[in-house]
Amino acid sequence: MSSDLFVLDDSAFFHHSSHSPEMVSSDGAADLFFSDQLCSTFDVFPELNDPAHDPFTTADSNGTAFGPTEAEAVAAAALLCSSSPPSRQLEGLTIGYNGHHLAPGNGYGGDFYSGLELEVKTEECHVGLEGFVTMPRNYGGAVNDDVEKVMQRSYSGNSFDDDGGGGGSRGAGGFFFQPRFDTVLESQSYQQPLSSPESNFFAGQLRRVCSTGDLQNMRRGKATQRSLSSPLATESSFTEESQFKVGRYSAEERKERISKYRAKRSQRNFTKTIKYACRKTLADNRPRIRGRFARNDESYCEIPKPAASSSTTTRDEDEDDQHWFDGFHGGEEEEDGGNNRRVGGCYGEQAQFHYYGY
DNA sequence: CATAGCGGGGAGACCACACTGCCGC
C-alpha cells in the first residue's frame, strides 16, 4: 500500500505512505505540509535555482509573470514524491501539469508553483491531487508574497519524518504543498485505502489527534500511538474504525462539515501587509549570506573558486579572489568592528551564498 | 517521584541599504 487518504473529523487529509502530516490548522481543517527532504530540491535540480533560468523573470505586456515551465513543475512534483524512501515511493505515479500559473496578487504570493496536478495511482487506490507547490526561491518579486510568515514557518523541519527536524524554513528550500481537498474529496475512490487495518488504525490516531487542531497534540498523538501499539490496542482501534463512515459522520454530515470547512478556508486571510513593494523587491534581490543581508560588494563571495583554478585567473579575477579571501579572513570583521564575526567565521563551512547579479 | 537530557517549535535577532519623511537653508 503506497498511498493512504484519511478523512478526518473536520476535513480530508491526504496521507502519503508512512509519513505524518505536518500541520493541522487550528480550525481542525487539515493542511498538508511536505517539507524538509525536499529542501534540497535545488541542490538536485540546480537549473531550478539558476537565476538565468528563472521562469518568473519573464512577464507579459500586462506585467503578469509567466509561471514555471512544465518540466520544472514536473521536476518539483517528482521531487515531492521522491522525498520518501525509495521503498515507499508511489507506485505508478503519474504527474500531470495543467499549465496554469498564478498571476501576481493572487495571495499566497511569493514563490509557488500552481496548477500542479498529481495523479497518484497505486495498487489499491487512485487519488487525484490538485494543489500548488511553493518554491523556495526568489522569483524576482514577480508574485506578491502574502503568505504569513507563521504559515511558512509552520512547515519547517523534517515533516516527512514523524519526529521531524527543527530549524528549517522556507528559505532553506522548503516546499509548501496544499492539496485541494475539493478534488480529493470528490474522488469516489478515496475510501478504498481505508479498508486497510493499518491505515484504519493510523487514521483513528490521526482523527483523535487532529480533532484538537493542535500540532502539539499531534506530537502527543505519536506517543499515544506508541502506547496503544499493543495487539489489544490495535485490535480495539481496528474494531472502532471498522465501522468506518469515513470518520464518525455520515455522508451528509461529512458533506456539511466539508462545506463548512471550505467556506471557512476561503475566508482565511493569509495576507501580509507590504507597505512598500519596492522594499520587498529590494529585499528579494538583495544578496544574502546565511539569510542575512550582505553588502553588495560581497556578493561575489557566492561561488568560492577552487584553488586549482587560480593558476588561470586573470588579473581582475585575482583581485576578486582577494576580496573573496578578505571576506573569509577578517577583512569584513575589520570593517565592521567584529560585528559580523559569525558571518566571517562560518564562510568556509556552511556559508550559503546567493548572488542575484546586478 | 525527581532529575537530566533531548528534540521540536516559536519568537525574535541579525544583516545591508534603498527609500521615506522631516528639517533647515
Place this chain on the structure above:
DNA sequence: CTGCGGCAGTGTGGTCTCCCCGCTA
C-alpha cells in the same frame, strides 16, 4: 512658498540562535 540637500529612521526576507515545553530514560 518652493526646491534642494542632509540626515535619521523605516522596512524588507532568509537564516540562525535562544528559550520554552513536552517527552523519555
